[in-house]
Amino acid sequence: MSPEPETGTEHTEELERKLRELRNLETAKSQFLATVSHELRTPLTAIRTYAEALGDEVLGDLNERQSDAVSSIRSATDQLLDMVEEILAYSRSGGQEVDLRPEEFEADDLVEQARATHESLFMSKDIDLRVDVADGTPTLFADRSKTAHALGNLVSNAIDFTPEGGRIDIRVGPANGGRGWARIEVEDTGRGIEDEVQSEIFREFVHADEGQERELGGTGLGLYIARRFVELHGGEIGVESTVGRGSRFHFTLPTVHNEPFRSGQAAPSDAASDGDR
Amino acid sequence: MTAPPAGGTPSGPRRVLLVEDDASLIDAYRMVLEPRGLEVVGANTASEALARLEEARPKAIVADLRLPDAHGPELLLALRKAAPEIPLLVLTGREPDRARDAGDEIDVAGYMTKPVSGAELAERIEELLRSSPG
Numbered sequence: 001m002s003p004e005p006e007t008g009t010e011h012t013e014e015l016e017r018k019l020r021e022l023r024n025l026e027t028a029k030s031q032f033l034a035t036v037s038h039e040l041r042t043p044l045t046a047i048r049t050y051a052e053a054l055g056d057e058v059l060g061d062l063n064e065r066q067s068d069a070v071s072s073i074r075s076a077t078d079q080l081l082d083m084v085e086e087i088l089a090y091s092r093s094g095g096q097e098v099d100l101r102p103e104e105f106e107a108d109d110l111v112e113q114a115r116a117t118h119e120s121l122f123m124s125k126d127i128d129l130r131v132d133v134a135d136g137t138p139t140l141f142a143d144r145s146k147t148a149h150a151l152g153n154l155v156s157n158a159i160d161f162t163p164e165g166g167r168i169d170i171r172v173g174p175a176n177g178g179r180g181w182a183r184i185e186v187e188d189t190g191r192g193i194e195d196e197v198q199s200e201i202f203r204e205f206v207h208a209d210e211g212q213e214r215e216l217g218g219t220g221l222g223l224y225i226a227r228r229f230v231e232l233h234g235g236e237i238g239v240e241s242t243v244g245r246g247s248r249f250h251f252t253l254p255t256v257h258n259e260p261f262r263s264g265q266a267a268p269s270d271a272a273s274d275g276d277r
Numbered sequence: 278m279t280a281p282p283a284g285g286t287p288s289g290p291r292r293v294l295l296v297e298d299d300a301s302l303i304d305a306y307r308m309v310l311e312p313r314g315l316e317v318v319g320a321n322t323a324s325e326a327l328a329r330l331e332e333a334r335p336k337a338i339v340a341d342l343r344l345p346d347a348h349g350p351e352l353l354l355a356l357r358k359a360a361p362e363i364p365l366l367v368l369t370g371r372e373p374d375r376a377r378d379a380g381d382e383i384d385v386a387g388y389m390t391k392p393v394s395g396a397e398l399a400e401r402i403e404e405l406l407r408s409s410p411g
């Protein structure tokens with residue numbers, strides 16, 4: 001005998017119950033990731049500090065091979081710590097309520113922060129960094145920490161893909177001539193991204209290619225987090241790329257002239273349709 | 278390696294109480310801080326920290342927020358009550374905002390989020406010692 005057919009009300013209640021379960025699971029996942037990441041920070045800090053002590057030669061002089069080994073420990077530990085930070089950012093970005101703290105700041109400051117953070121990497125790969133912040137770029141109105149994280153992830157990605165002696169351009173200006181949004185571009189002279197992958201790379205745990213995953217490691221979260229943080233502001237993020245020539249990533253951020261975003265009355269999707277991006 | 282600051286230590290050794298449940302982290306920081314002229318006394322629990330405060334009379338306290346027998350505001354308040362005159366620096370693996378929330382309205386000298394290198398920690402402690410009347 002077949003079961004009694006569900007009424008419309010029962011079906012709705014069942015869907016709502018499943019939705020609550022899914023939300024609870026999502027919250028539990030974020031909390032688990034945050035807890036594990038916090039617990040990883042302490043032992044990783046210990047490893048890095050031991051390596052620092054060895055590098056300072058407090059336990060005796062190091063020969064060249066020992067010194068190289070200590071440098072490798074420090075570099076690998078830093079890489080692990082970066083991954084922990086990405087996982088933490090991921091767990092922060094996935095919650096139902098993400099804390100956005102907008103403030104006014106200049107685009108020059110944002111770009112300078114990204115440059116300074118990655119300075120040693122630019123130098124070690126002999127990358128020619130060019131920055132162009134257009135006159136008349138409005139003051140930004142956004143969560144400084146999250147937008148710095150988003151731009152930092154794009155710059156880090158560009159460095160990973162750009163060969164030694166290559167070039168990276170960071171450009172900032174008003175979006176489509178409007179005042180409500182600013183557009184930021186990060187262009188590299190790296191290997192480029194296949195057309196069919198371009199629409200996928202902003203998803204979590206996706207790498208531009210399998211070779212990258214083996215060669216560069218990483219969590220596959222950097223571009224996803226950049227997208228999340230940009231979209232939380234109602235902005236848009238995208239990429240244009242040609243294999244063998246390089247990629248240009250771009251995103252938009254609200255400015256002090258973006259009244260819908262400033263007033264906080266518009267949902268991100270409403271702010272996104274402000275029009276003058 | 279950095280030499281200890283000149284000028285001597287007229288008011289006793291430049292001793293720091295490092296409260297952290299991970300013994301290896303205390304050991305690692307000791308290796309970096311002591312050549313810089315900072316003597317490190319370690320404690321792995323809150324009760325051990327309170328006992329060490331009495332014995333060692335440190336010039337500064339660096340404390341994690343999570344210990345086996347106390348955490349968060351409870352720990353900070355206990356340390357503050359036991360030694361209100363000694364500057365207290367929080368060194369935590371938690372998010373800076375959440376750490377501050379935990380220590381809200383408790384008089385601490387600052388917050389540092391792990392990972393913090395030995396050199397960074399030494400620099401921050403030196404600042405505290407310079408600004409501290411003791």
